[in-house]
Every structure is written in C-alpha cells, then in structure tokens.
Amino acid sequence: xxxxxxxxxxxxxxxxxxxxxxxxxxxxxxxxxxxxxxxxxxxxxxxxxxxxxxxxxxxxxxxxxxxxxxxxxxxxxxxxxxxxxxxxxxxxxxxxxxxxxxx
Numbered sequence: 880x881x882x883x884x885x886x887x888x889x890x891x892x893x894x895x896x897x898x899x900x901x902x903x904x905x906x907x908x909x910x911x912x913x914x915x916x917x918x919x920x921x922x923x924x925x926x927x928x929x930x931x932x933x934x935x936x937x938x939x940x941x942x943x944x945x946x947x948x949x950x951x952x953x954x955x956x957x958x959x960x961x962x963x964x965x966x967x968x969x970x971x972x973x974x975x976x977x978x979x980x981x982x
Contacts, residue, residue, distance in 0.1 A: 896921075899919055900919060903917050903918060903919040903970060904917075904970045907970030914966070916960075916968060916969035917969055918960045918968060918969060918970070918971045918972070918973060919971075919972045919973070920957060920974075920975050921974040921975065921976060922948070922953065922975055923948060923974070923975060923977055923979045924948065924976070925953055926946075926947040926948065926949050926950070927947075927950070938977070938979075942977055942979050943977060943979075944977030947977075948976070948977060952975070953975055956973060956975050960973065
C-alpha cells in the first residue's frame with residue numbers, strides 16, 4: 880500500500896488503498912478469535928522502485944528521512960509483523976515511509 884490514501888492525491892488509488900486498510904481490519908476482527916493476526920504495511924517507496932518511474936512521492940528536503948527505504952528495511956518490518964513476537968499486533972497499518980506522512 881502506498882501513500883495516496885493518506886496524502887489524497889488520486890481518488891482511485893486512495894480509495895483502493897484505504898479499502899486495503901479496511902480489509903486488514905476486517906480480517907483482524909474476523910480471524911482474531913483463531914489467534915490469526917492481519918496487518919498491512921504502508922510503503923513510502925523503496926530504493927530501485929523509483930527507477931521504474933511509478934512513484935508519486937520522491938524524497939524531499941521536508942521529509943524527516945530524505946531517502947528511499949531499502950528492501951531490507953521493509954523486509955525486516957514484514958518479518959517482524961509475521962513473527963510470534965508481534966502476536967498482539969493486529970488490524971494495524973504500519974507506515975514505513977521515512978516519516979513522509981505521520982498517521
């Protein structure tokens with residue numbers, strides 16, 4: 880999931896992304912009784928992805944972290960959320976965007 884939903888840029892992309900947040904929260908509510916967690920990651924762009932020209936929000940001087948995220952940083956978050964240590968975290972959209980947008 881990207882930043883369109885939280886920065887309000889494109890109606891179609893924004894509504895799709897917020898739909899993913901709603902789906903995540905619905906899954907968390909429905910499957911929590913079985914001790915199954917559901918979370919999503921709101922990406923703010925990764926190194927290498929910008930070469931494809933598909934990102935709308937390149938790093939800027941006003942961003943707290945003025946760089947792209949690395950695939951390793953994002954993989955760490957995904958693995959952490961999938962671990963047993965995050966068993967009490969569910970229904971959340973974790974923003975991994977270098978502080979580009981604070982939710």
